[in-house]
Amino acid sequence: MNKAIERARPEIKIKPEMKIIRNPDEMQALANRLREKGLVIGFVPTMGYLHEGHASLLRTARQQSDAVVLSIFVNPTQFAPNEDLDKYPRDMKRDEKIARQEGTDYIFYPEASTMYVPGYQTYVNVEELPRSHCGRTRPTHFRGVATVCTKLFNIVLPHRAFFGQKDYQQAAVIKRMVKDLNMNLEIMVLPTVREADGLAMSSRNVYLQPEERKQAVCLRESLEIAKDMVRKGETEAQKIVAAMRRHIESKPKARVDYVSIADTETLAELETITGEAVALVAVYFGKTRLIDNEVLKAG
């Protein structure tokens, strides 16, 4: 337990039971009270169906904050009509248990009808970053993500919000938005948490059939290939991308969406790796689309 918590907890009398808050105005009023008491608010926004990746975000938030808020909201505006909004996996009882284990103080668990009220018409657009990579396959996705994060940040009023590196482009879009709009918080991006065989944790892994699940490790393997080539001195992005793609395409159930080596901040496609770059992959297994990434360091 860090000092902030030792100092703060008796003061605000957080109950041993975690509190679930459904109403946005109630959550905002509570956040204002926490801030007026000088408490540091750490925030982990999620769509629920928590896995060890989310748990690691909660754990770090717990270490760095006086009050930890987890939001669980399957945000409709970041799904396209043809996507998996309705079948997105949910398990609130299990989520509550994990949240409690990680020392969460509040779960903000709103209904879509209170988040998107009648006459709703305001969206936050990051204009360039979402055009490439996942944004090409999901053209309205990041508008939904930027908008809901803006709303959640305004409701929860966190000092820090915690995201996983697995969703690299999402983190880049949010960091850009926070900088551009002078939002009053810090974005923390924490390392991807993986299954034993290297597959990045994702709520969507549950969609995979057994054979797909086995082959899905090829995303991680392709990133290892990239790291290895860079370690051995390869700087030509095209050659690395080709090797990664060959590996993924050797798996019969895998269909490549993209394989890319890009600037870590702008996500502009790179020809030559000098200094840092990020390798990003997106691969379909049936209708399930998986992503992963790795930062590469040349020289």
Next chain:
Amino acid sequence: MNKAIERARPEIKIKPEMKIIRNPDEMQALANRLREKGLVIGFVPTMGYLHEGHASLLRTARQQSDAVVLSIFVNPTQFAPNEDLDKYPRDMKRDEKIARQEGTDYIFYPEASTMYVPGYQTYVNVEELPRSHCGRTRPTHFRGVATVCTKLFNIVLPHRAFFGQKDYQQAAVIKRMVKDLNMNLEIMVLPTVREADGLAMSSRNVYLQPEERKQAVCLRESLEIAKDMVRKGETEAQKIVAAMRRHIESKPKARVDYVSIADTETLAELETITGEAVALVAVYFGKTRLIDNEVLKAG
């Protein structure tokens, strides 16, 4: 002096001299300190060249807040390339004097290069409200307004922000945005302040030639005609609009942009007035475009 100020002022030791802050991060850090002290921040965002309308906003902010922040920023993103960004009137010395007279604590006076940093790409879009009225003539204007207000709200962290009713559609757009994005502040809209002959105060009135200035009172007169007709029982919007338009068009220097009777919240054009409605006018005098409005109450 209200109680909040009596209580708060000795505590934060606001100097008799007002402070001018140019750096957004410095302003935000200061706003965070004010909030941590439990002080209520009142905010008046302007493009400078202050007139009695702005002064009345500052006066009300002073009454309702512990700390009053005025921003002066001629925001480039709300001007189209063909508009008056470069010739927009400025007079910082006079603005400082007025601000000081009204008890302003801080002027936030940023440079465009610190508000729109390299790689800037994030915009807030209210999608429907800006399509009609002024938005038809100025299609990118409200995107710029919504974006800069979001930025300013995030930097100044006000409890309340004060706007004039003269810019009716602007206030409607901002209220919608604040509601939709759950922004943590209250929007206060104060009555339009007028010249002796009824012309709404506007920084742009300085553009008017003497003969145009005389005829410009026709905006206000047309609104009086509307009020009068409603008072006498007229409910058909088209008849009222026609009478207003006739009056404005009787002035040789006036060119109507729009005359409208609309829903007070959605700004949808009305056929019949039942309950409240808003009459809105926009009129060109040469290149100068003036606006005015009046809320009508039927029955």
